[in-house]
Every structure is written in C-alpha cells, then in structure tokens.
Amino acid sequence: MVVDRQEFFKTLAEKSDGGVLRGDYSRADAQYVVTQDWSAYTAEQHALWRKLYERQVKLVPGRACDVFIESLAALNAADGIPDFERVSDALYQATNWRLVAVPGLVPDQTFFEHLAARRFPVTVWLRELHEFDYIVEPDVFHDFFGHVPLLFNPIVADHLQQYGMGGLKALKLGGLKNLARLYWYTIEFGLIQSPQGLRAYGAGILSSGGEIEYCLTSRAPRRIAFNAERVMRTLYKIDSYQETYFVIQDFQQLFDETAPDFTPIYAKLDHEDALPANSLLPGDVEIRIDQHRSLGY
Ligand code: HBI
Ligand code: FE
Numbered sequence: 001m002v003v004d005r006q007e008f009f010k011t012l013a014e015k016s017d018g019g020v021l022r023g024d025y026s027r028a029d030a031q032y033v034v035t036q037d038w039s040a041y042t043a044e045q046h047a048l049w050r051k052l053y054e055r056q057v058k059l060v061p062g063r064a065c066d067v068f069i070e071s072l073a074a075l076n077a078a079d080g081i082p083d084f085e086r087v088s089d090a091l092y093q094a095t096n097w098r099l100v101a102v103p104g105l106v107p108d109q110t111f112f113e114h115l116a117a118r119r120f121p122v123t124v125w126l127r128e129l130h131e132f133d134y135i136v137e138p139d140v141f142h143d144f145f146g147h148v149p150l151l152f153n154p155i156v157a158d159h160l161q162q163y164g165m166g167g168l169k170a171l172k173l174g175g176l177k178n179l180a181r182l183y184w185y186t187i188e189f190g191l192i193q194s195p196q197g198l199r200a201y202g203a204g205i206l207s208s209g210g211e212i213e214y215c216l217t218s219r220a221p222r223r224i225a226f227n228a229e230r231v232m233r234t235l236y237k238i239d240s241y242q243e244t245y246f247v248i249q250d251f252q253q254l255f256d257e258t259a260p261d262f263t264p265i266y267a268k269l270d271h272e273d274a275l276p277a278n279s280l281l282p283g284d285v286e287i288r289i290d291q292h293r294s295l296g297y
Contacts, residue, residue: 002030003107012105022137023103023125032110036101036124038083045126046080052132052141053078059212065192065199067156067251068206071149082144084122091148095157099148104137108180109171115164120151133209136239146203147187155251160187162258175266177274178232185231186254191215191223191247198223198247198289211241217289222278223247225285228257229265234275243278247287 005025012021028034057078060069075087088098100114102121114121122143127135135142150156163183170179188204198216205211215221222244224230231246248254280286 001109001113003032003109008107021104022139023105023123025103028103031100031113032102032106032121033100034103034124036084038081038085041081041126048129048132049081049126049141050078052127053145055209056145056207056212059209060206062196063200063212063216064206065194065201067153068149068201071152072145074152075149077144081126081140087148091151094152095154097151097157097160108167108176112164112167112171115160116168117164118157118161120147120160122148142203142207146207150187150201150203153251155255159251159255159258162255163187166258166262170262170266173263173266174270175232175262178262178266178269181232181234181236182228182258184236185234185242185244185246186226186248189215189236189242189245190226190254191245192251193247193249198287201251214241215245219289221245222280222284223287223289224280225287226253226257228260228262229269230275230281230284232262232265233269233272234279235277237277 009021024034025032057072060072064072075082075090077087084099084101091097091099095118097118097120099122100119101124104123104125106114106121111121120143123138123140125139126141127139131139151160163179167176167179170176184204187202189202190200190205191198192201193199200206200212200215205215218241221242224244224246226246226248234244237243275281
C-alpha cells in the first residue's frame with residue numbers, strides 16, 4: 001500500500017519540531033526504499049563511523065547480551081560504513097532477512113510492511129561529528145550497529161516479522177500507540193536476564209555511549225519484569241534516558257508473549273489511562289541490580 005508522502009511529512013511536522021527530516025526522500029520508491037550508493041560516502045564519514053564503532057565496541061563486553069556481541073563480531077563492520085547489499089547476503093543465509101536502504105524514518109504502515117516481509121529498513125545517512133553522543137533521528141550507526149546484529153538471531157528474526165504483521169493489524173484496530181510502546185521497551189530499550197546478570201539487547205541502548213552503562217547499574221530507573229500488557233500501557237521518554245526498563249528472561253519469552261492476538265488488550269487499554277514512564281504497580285515484579293555488580297569482563 002502506498003502511503004501518501006505529503007501526509008507522512010504533515011504528521012511528522014505535527015509530531016516533532018517542524019518535522020523536517022534529514023534524509024533525501026526525493027528518490028525513494030513507493031516503499032520508501034532508496035539505493036544506498038555506498039561509493040558516495042566520504043573518507044571523513046568512514047572515519048567518523050570507525051570512531052563511533054571503536055567507542056561503542058569497547059562498551060559492549062559485560063553489558064550487551066552474548067547474541068549481540070557474537071553477531072557484531074561476525075559482521076566485521078569496524079572499518080567503515082557497511083555495504084548493505086553485502087550484509088544482506090549474509091543475513092539472508094542466516095535468517096532470511098534482508099536490509100533495505102531508506103532515507104530515514106518511514107511511515108508506520110510502510111515500516112510494518114517491511115518487517116512483515118523480513119526486510120529491515122536501515123537509514124543511509126550518518127550523523128555529524130557534533131552529534132557524536134546524541135542524535136534525534138535514527139542514523140545508519142543507530143540502525144546498523146544497534147539493530148542489525150540481533151537480526152542474525154532466529155528467534156528475534158521471527159519476533160520482528162510477527163511484530164510487523166501485528167503492526168499492520170494494530171493500524172486497523174487503533175492499537176498503534178500500544179505497539180509502538182512495545183517496540184520501544186523491547187527492540188529499542190530492552191534488557192534481558194543472563195547467567196552473568198542483566199544485559200542490554202535494545203538498539204537504542206547498544207548504540208548509545210552513556211545509556212549502555214546507566215541502564216544496568218544506575219539506581220535511578222526502575223527495572224520491571226516484562227509483561228506485554230503493562231508495557232503497552234506505559235509511556236516512554238524520547239529525549240532522555242529511560243525511567244523504566246523492562247526485562248525479559250530470554251528471547252523465546254519475547255516471541256511467545258507477543259504472539260497472541262492483541263485485539264482484546266487494545267480494547268481494554270482504550271479505557272485505561274496510559275501509565276507515566278516511572279510508574280510502579282502493585283503487580284509489578286521489580287528486578288533489583290546487585291549493588292556490587294562486577295562487569296565480569
Ligand atoms: N522508520 N526507518 C524507520 N525506522 C524505525 O525504527 C521506525 C520507522 N518508522 C516508524 C517507527 N519506527 C515506529 O513508529 C514504530 O515503532 C511503530
Ligand atoms: Fe531503532
């Protein structure tokens with residue numbers, strides 16, 4: 001289904017300041033796909049990628065889940081901005097997913113259609129040096145470094161396709177905001193238990209210089225055992241560290257708990273107030289961090 005471009009930019013303008021997106025959408029096709037044009041990246045941009053990569057790869061041991069660390073190592077993406085086609089070939093072998101190059105954020109409908117077809121949208125532009133530590137819109141470093149490694153895990157790969165199909169349904173049922181919260185608190189900012197302690201698997205954490213430590217050791221945020229309905233009811237922060245992190249036992253739980261038909265939950269949540277990001281409910285299972293956490297690396 002073709003999403004009206006002007007409509008998309010108008011809704012973004014309402015959502016955020018001015019809604020002017022960084023990317024060049026002029027050459028995007030009806031699914032908002034562009035060619036990556038890998039040869040157009042400059043030596044300075046590859047050098048900035050290496051700087052971002054080197055900083056981040058030092059932070060992941062003892063903080064990111066093993067699946068992420070193993071997949072990232074296999075990607076060999078340290079030397080410069082990756083060529084999506086080459087990575088897609090390896091990814092397709094692993095989990096039947098491909099990467100598609102996009103100018104940046106795409107409409108929800110389009111985003112879900114890609115995920116439902118096992119295509120992951122990756123932004124083609126790279127941040128500027130002055131945005132080294134924080135960027136508003138996802139760039140190629142967030143999308144590639146943060147999201148692509150986990151696509152090599154079969155359970156996550158199937159979960160994301162299921163999420164895309166659920167998104168298309170949610171658009172029809174008015175459940176989009178609930179599903180966006182689910183994505184936010186899992187794929188973007190999720191934590192997972194491991195025998196060595198809590199680990200991060202969310203892309204927004206794993207591609208960030210500061211939040212990757214904060215989410216595991218700060219005493220400020222809450223850490224609550226994952227519960228799909230609770231997550232879909234909870235508001236999130238887009239311009240600061242999270243006030244609550246939700247913790248899954250393993251990826252199978254994420255897949256199993258997001259398999260059911262959410263129609264009844266959307267109807268129920270429609271009559272309940274959304275929860276502020278720092279809420280604590282009587283039924284919540286809070287996960288305490290051991291205060292003397294050894295980073296174990
Ligand atoms: N577009 N390129 C891109 N990447 C995203 O992560 C993304 C998007 N469009 C919509 C969107 N995410 C969210 O609204 C979904 O979580 C619903
Ligand atoms: Fe993301």
